[in-house]
Amino acid sequence: MVEKKSSLVKWVSSKEFISTVILLLWIVVALLPIVFIFVTSIKTDEEVYLPYITWIPEKPTIEPYIYALFGESSFYKYIVNSIIVAGTTTVIVVTLASIASYAFSRFKFKGGKIGMFAVLASRLLPPVSLLIPWFIVASSLQLIDTLQALILTNIYMNLPFAIWLLKGFYDAIPRDFDDAALVDGCSTFQAFRKIILPLIGPGIGAVAVLTFLFSWNELLFAITLSMTSVSRVVSAGVYDFVTDAFIEWPKLCAAAMRAVIPAMIFVIFFQKYLVKGLVAGALKR
């Protein structure tokens, strides 16, 4: 009996147990606002404005979602726009970054260091500062209110970090691998594509997660460079709702869920690459 109790005490005071409890507590507190958004998004207008709050809706409804997805002919287009912008950006950034960082890592060429410095320095430029010259240039190129403008912006903002992260991966792969492939008769490009590229899989995964999320969530440029529903993306769609003088909360909450669910699914599936990628790339010793 005494032994049983002491093992229980030991178990409760173990590091594993305490950390799990802390984590669970944190998760409950941290996800409350999102849960509240979700609960509101399936309520009727009347129930939201009751003088007390119901955490389990009395009369659940999907009407807010029908409105958020099809209410105005343009709403489902926001989602299509977001997918186009975030998807295109991710593909282009991954492609360009995997080639550019390979070059930075493997070839010694004049100005290589300056190039890398320029890449990193451009990362320091605050987006809101970048917004002004970009707005002026985009106006003169007639790019305002187009998806291309948003795609270009997102590529510009994500490429430097992607190059920097992937360079760490390439640096970690011994040069012998390249040399062996070359001896076996591969061209430089074949060596890159067949031997080296498969080895940096986690790095590509991490870059893809980061780029997709940043582009999907980007708001500042999305509201400034787009004027009409032609180039409205979901994050900007939520902004339109939240800054209204009179907010219809269930509809806003449904619109918020519309923006958040794809991003969350993406993160749940790909977050492990992020940690792996950071371990191998950014934090190598």
Place this chain on the structure above:
Amino acid sequence: MIVLAGVCLYPAFRLFFDSFFHIKGTSVFVGLSNYVTLLHDEFIPRSLIRSAIYTGSTTCISILMGLILALCLNESPLRRYLQAAVVLPWAVPYAVVAAAFKWFFNDTHGAANDILMRLGLIHAPIGWLFDEKIAFLVLIFSDAWMRIPFAAMIFLAGLQAIPAELYESAKVDGAGSYERFRYITLPNLKAPLLLALLMISIFSIRTVSLPLALTGGGPGEATTVFALYLYKVAFWFMNLGYGATLGVFLLFIVVVMSLIEIKFVKVESLT
């Protein structure tokens, strides 16, 4: 290489260039006059103080909480399942963060008042976003909420990069768990600490979207941080030239801040 450097740095040059013009529909060269305006703009010191408090507190909170969560995740047997849940807030777009907290802290129908009153902690609902000080705290809170998972990810990656042999040999040498934490874990977390410090502070100081969507800078000007002031000057009052000048100033602040942080962490690492 030159092309790449050009593409990367062109916007900065262009920003600098635009800062010498008065741009309101037409563009007129005005020399340094925008910089003179900047020196006399009494709004700037006030918004800078706000930016400093805002960036400082979110960075400290996120790093501390991120470290705690990363240590817990590293120890927990349920890590595989909990990790995704801990990261989740990071996936939430700014616009939704703003919407969620605006609704959560709504004075009459929000959950915050409801929970606190049910717990008996307060007796009357609080007008969270109508009080200048509380609105500012809500802003810091929601920003930290979004960045803590990011810090946790970086620290978790840092913890996993520490070789297990280090701990084993320390154990053999008779080091207790506190000593192992103090002399192995902490010193080895310097790289992730610097990365987290840099990225979170840089992201916070230039955040426009969150205060813009959450409070619009109000009540009054209570949550108008410097970056938001810049945005308003340029795109609400359409004064792009002066906005560019403020943009140069913000860039300058970010660079100085990053250099100080790099220096600070390096000095620390000697001890």
